[in-house]
Amino acid sequence: MAEEIQISPPTAELLSILEERFPGAAQPAECEGVVIAPDRLVEIATFLRDEPGYVYLSCVTGVDYPGPTARFPARFEAVHHLFRFQGGSLTLHVHADRDDPVVPSLVSVWPSANVQEREAWDMMGIRFEAHPDLRRILLWEGFAGHPLRKDWQEPYYEADHKPFPSRYPMGRPVPAEERTLLGRNLQYPPDWSPAGWKLQAEVPVYAPMDERAAEGGRPMHTDQVVINVGPQHLSAHSALGIVACLDGETIQRLEPVLGYLHRSHEKIGERNTWLANMPFTDRLDYMCSMSNNFGYAVAVEKLLGVEVPERAEYIRVIMAELTRVMNHLISIGFFTNDIGVYLTAMLYALEERELIIDLFEMASGSRMMCNYFRFGGVARDLPEGFLPLAKELVYERLPRRVDELERFLMDNEVFRARSIGVGVLPADVAVAYGCTGPLLRASGVPYDIRRAEPYSIYDEFDWDVAVRDGGDIYARFAVRFEEIRQSLRILRQALERLPDGPIQAGKKQPIVKVPAGEVYGRVESPKGELGFYLVSDGGPNPYRYHIRTPSFVNLGVIGELCRGHLVADVAPILASIDIAVGEVDR
Amino acid sequence: MPTQKPRLPELPPELQGTVHIMPWDRLYNWSRKRSLWPLFSGLGCCAIETICAAAARFDQARFGMDVVCPAPRQADLMIVSGTVTKKMAPQVVRLYNQMAEPKYVIAMGACAISGGPFKEGYNVVSGVDKLIPVDVYVPGCPPRPEALYNAFLALHARWDRETIRSLRWYQKDEDEGIPVPALGPDLVDWRLTDKIATLGEK
Numbered sequence: 001m002a003e004e005i006q007i008s009p010p011t012a013e014l015l016s017i018l019e020e021r022f023p024g025a026a027q028p029a030e031c032e033g034v035v036i037a038p039d040r041l042v043e044i045a046t047f048l049r050d051e052p053g054y055v056y057l058s059c060v061t062g063v064d065y066p067g068p069t070a071r072f073p074a075r076f077e078a079v080h081h082l083f084r085f086q087g088g089s090l091t092l093h094v095h096a097d098r099d100d101p102v103v104p105s106l107v108s109v110w111p112s113a114n115v116q117e118r119e120a121w122d123m124m125g126i127r128f129e130a131h132p133d134l135r136r137i138l139l140w141e142g143f144a145g146h147p148l149r150k151d152w153q154e155p156y157y158e159a160d161h162k163p164f165p166s167r168y169p170m171g172r173p174v175p176a177e178e179r180t181l182l183g184r185n186l187q188y189p190p191d192w193s194p195a196g197w198k199l200q201a202e203v204p205v206y207a208p209m210d211e212r213a214a215e216g217g218r219p220m221h222t223d224q225v226v227i228n229v230g231p232q233h234l235s236a237h238s239a240l241g242i243v244a245c246l247d248g249e250t251i252q253r254l255e256p257v258l259g260y261l262h263r264s265h266e267k268i269g270e271r272n273t274w275l276a277n278m279p280f281t282d283r284l285d286y287m288c289s290m291s292n293n294f295g296y297a298v299a300v301e302k303l304l305g306v307e308v309p310e311r312a313e314y315i316r317v318i319m320a321e322l323t324r325v326m327n328h329l330i331s332i333g334f335f336t337n338d339i340g341v342y343l344t345a346m347l348y349a350l351e352e353r354e355l356i357i358d359l360f361e362m363a364s365g366s367r368m369m370c371n372y373f374r375f376g377g378v379a380r381d382l383p384e385g386f387l388p389l390a391k392e393l394v395y396e397r398l399p400r401r402v403d404e405l406e407r408f409l410m411d412n413e414v415f416r417a418r419s420i421g422v423g424v425l426p427a428d429v430a431v432a433y434g435c436t437g438p439l440l441r442a443s444g445v446p447y448d449i450r451r452a453e454p455y456s457i458y459d460e461f462d463w464d465v466a467v468r469d470g471g472d473i474y475a476r477f478a479v480r481f482e483e484i485r486q487s488l489r490i491l492r493q494a495l496e497r498l499p500d501g502p503i504q505a506g507k508k509q510p511i512v513k514v515p516a517g518e519v520y521g522r523v524e525s526p527k528g529e530l531g532f533y534l535v536s537d538g539g540p541n542p543y544r545y546h547i548r549t550p551s552f553v554n555l556g557v558i559g560e561l562c563r564g565h566l567v568a569d570v571a572p573i574l575a576s577i578d579i580a581v582g583e584v585d586r
Numbered sequence: 587m588p589t590q591k592p593r594l595p596e597l598p599p600e601l602q603g604t605v606h607i608m609p610w611d612r613l614y615n616w617s618r619k620r621s622l623w624p625l626f627s628g629l630g631c632c633a634i635e636t637i638c639a640a641a642a643r644f645d646q647a648r649f650g651m652d653v654v655c656p657a658p659r660q661a662d663l664m665i666v667s668g669t670v671t672k673k674m675a676p677q678v679v680r681l682y683n684q685m686a687e688p689k690y691v692i693a694m695g696a697c698a699i700s701g702g703p704f705k706e707g708y709n710v711v712s713g714v715d716k717l718i719p720v721d722v723y724v725p726g727c728p729p730r731p732e733a734l735y736n737a738f739l740a741l742h743a744r745w746d747r748e749t750i751r752s753l754r755w756y757q758k759d760e761d762e763g764i765p766v767p768a769l770g771p772d773l774v775d776w777r778l779t780d781k782i783a784t785l786g787e788k
Contacts, residue, residue: 139709140673144771147708154708155772176705177712182781185672185701185712186772194779199768231677234656238628239674260674261630263697264707271706280703286631343640343654350641368631368728582630585671 014052014090021047030072031518033091038104041094045080045109054082054090055431057106059520059531059548060116062124066098066150076101076126079533080113081520081548085447091520096126105131112434115556116548123148123266138259138585141204144189147267154267155180155187161541162271205243205257224252227567231260235338235571238581242558242574246567254562254570256555258585265586269545274300274512275375277545282369284549285583288327290319290360291525293373298455299521299532300375303514311501312377313457318390318494319363319372320523321487325398326356327526328438328480331578332409335477338571339418348408352401355393362386375512377504387495394491402488406481410474419473423561423573426471433557436550437528438483439577441467442475449524461490473576480578511540518544527551527578547586551579615745618662618688620650622738625661627681630668632695632728639731649738658684663741665734666720669697669704670711672773676766682718683763687755692737693720696727703727711773718764 015034018026025040036044048054059081065072080092094103105128106113117128118137125146128134135141145152156176158164167173177183206226229242241257265284269277281296282289294316301308308316333349357367362383364370372379409415425435430443440447446467450458466482468475516538522531528550535544554577561573597605608616628636640646640654655661658681670678682691693714696702701712714720721744722737750756765776774782 140769142770154706156706158706181785182778184716184775184778185705185708185710186775186778188771188782188785190785192771193783194770194774194776195783197770197774199770202769231674232627232656232658232681234626238630238633238668239677259709260671260677261669262671262673262709263630263669263704264709265704268704268707283631283703286634346637347642350638351643354638354641354643367730368634 011090017052018044029091029093033093035093035095038094038096038102041092041104042106042109045092045106048082048090049109053084053086054088056083056085057081057110057112057434058083058522058529059533059546060106060113060120061533061544061546061548062101062120062126062148063535063544064124064148064150074098076103076124078103078120078126078128080106081531081533085445085452087452089453089520101126102129103127104129105134107131110434111432112553112556115552119552122146125149135204138262140202140259142200144187144192147264148270154264155185160271161539162273162276229570231257235334235574237334237574237579240574240579240581240584242570244562244567244570249566251562251565251567251570254559256558258552258555261581261585263582263586265547266545270542272542273510273540274514274542275510277542278373279369279371281547282371283582284547284586285525285527285530285551285580286368287330287580288323288526289368289370290323290372291327291523292530293370294320294456295521295523295525295530296532297373297375298523299519299534300512300514302519302521303517303534303536304375304512305515306376306505308376308456309502309505310457310499312503312505314494314498315363315378315382315503316373316456317458317461318491318498319360319370319378321491321494322356322359322390324487324526325484325491326353327578328484329353329405331480331526331575332405332477335572335575336409336415338575339415345408348401348405352398355397359386359390359393362389374504374508376506377502381503387498390491391495394488394495398488399485402481402484410478410481416474418569418572419477419576420470422473422565422569423576424471425557425561429557429560430471433560434553435528435557436554437524437526437578438466438476438479439528439554439557441465442479443471444469449522449529453522455521455523458490461493463490473572476576476578513540514538514542522548525550527580527583528554549583549586551577551581551583552586555579555584611749614750615748619742619745622649622651622663622741623653623655623661624651624663624665625658625681625685626654626656627664628667629670629674629678630697632667632698635728635731636665636667636694636734639734644731644735646735649735651738658682659686661685662688663690663692664718665692665694666698666714667694667728669702670714670717671709672711673709673769675711675717675773676768678714679717679764679766683766687761688753690721690741691718692722692724692734692741694724694734694737695729696725699723699725717767717775 025037027035029035063077065075068074075098076096078094082090096103120126121134122136122138225246227244231239231241239260244254245252281292284292329349333346336345360370361367364372425443427443427445430440446465448465451465463486466479468478514536516536518535520533522529531548533546534542537543693699698714701710704710722740724733724737726733768774
């Protein structure tokens, strides 16, 4: 853990410290944070981690500036967002050449950079030097091009920005299929032909496993086997692949294979208008659409600088906390499925979830994809009859049912045997891997963004951060049960104090004018830290739209968690991390 | 003119009420209507609604669909519940090929029908019917469990019109299956090879 430091140094002060230690290596950035010279990056990052206490690398991504414009020369930028647990954030920018972008890798400083740098390489083509394992992560090896580059066009490309001219105004839309040569969402390099071509995509998936298997030192005469779990598997949580190298039944090395639900979220998001991205955020973590809306709204409102009316803030908190209750219930239910109870125990959790979904449907009109938040407020006011139902649920039914569920599960002999001491995650490893949410708090780190960096009106409520010390599966579910109770506590206060008034700042408008700038807005979604990194060039669309999802980063630690355990423990460990594949792959 | 009913043999009085005589087709369709086993496969958001459809409030077991099996060899019905991405396409086709005849496919939700909100995405297949034949389309994003049930009923109605003689399972010719697409510079559908080869000339 980081040492305590008295004063939180703002960027200007930090710059002077950096100037003293590393003369000439750090400059103030155009928008936010500091620009670091690439050759000093690893040194400076180590210094920042060890001395001012920026122990937590939240987000790594890239931004592409293809042509020299008025604001920017042609270049790539790697952007790192650092946080301190005592409060305070820092953004590091590293510039790279547009034609051959190379940036030093920070995996040696923060292991959490591993998956995120692989993603930036896959999407942007930024090469991270000295990265131990720089392979594509969401797409496959052999895919033509790096899709998030501004000059890369998808097969159905029509225009850089929506609304497309063929649609608006009075346009005559042509089906996308008719605009491509094959009539499909496919395109190939001009000189490529399927004749004589050999499949390569799966080789890099298994190659690291084979290396591992080639290493000697087997204590017993057993064979090492490489197995696949998923993407079609009962506990694959939709479509997640896992490749594991086994010695007998013990896992030696395991890594997730991602991208089976990669829906090109960010590319579509950069074509969309600002508000049109709101329904897309619903589909990130499809179990908690309200929390995703919240994250996006908070990030854009930071750029816009709008003040949200009090009633809207209360409604937002009510929705977000109901979502948290719902997500933890599902997570507990799926876990019982994964330890082999199949559907029976899950029914208890799903029954309560249906009642919460009813409330969402009343308010937003949809069971799952709520699309309820707007910049500066919410889409519509609470309908008549919402409050009595919500109060009945929050005061009477849910506390009783959660107690019951906890008694069934946490005192259960089988559950305890499968979870205590399994998949132990020490606190320092959790922090180094960038884990957030219940996964981190179960390792004894009381870090919750609602408390550490309060957004919306969370500082007005009386509640505690749920934390446990065990770091094993049992502790994670204990944290989830405790969090449900704390959420109910917040809900009781919010429902009691809900004020009257407007639900939207200013007028509702479909096209939002967002001033140029960049922002990293983050909220505590039920699964962990959900961050939106947005760059605006002042136009009607986001210039860069990157989502740092908790599931994706938390999943990076699964290899560490599973090493040395049995195959049968993989499903419970995966369920205890609590992922949504829509959010992992985006 | 009314259609002629098949002549059924006379039942002895002591067996009436315990024995039912019906054509093979009706028996076959009646029994499989009540023992449909869906494949437990989720591809995204809609998978959560399929789970809700199976859970207590909606209770899929009413349709005899109590067994939800994750193994394709035992399944009769594939519910494509979510976005079919290019990376997942080979697996979807392989799963379909592994299912035993007679097999049916429900495309659930906008993504499985056409790509839906993610249609323009570079990694999205514009509808699962580009890969495998689809029997029922269920619109919605995601469709409610009731809409999914409507699709089951639509399947039932279709089976009433089917005869055992036309089912593929009882045919002599061997089912080759659908060629599994591969991941090249983009998704390679082997049925499009000729077209792809002519692309370079244009």
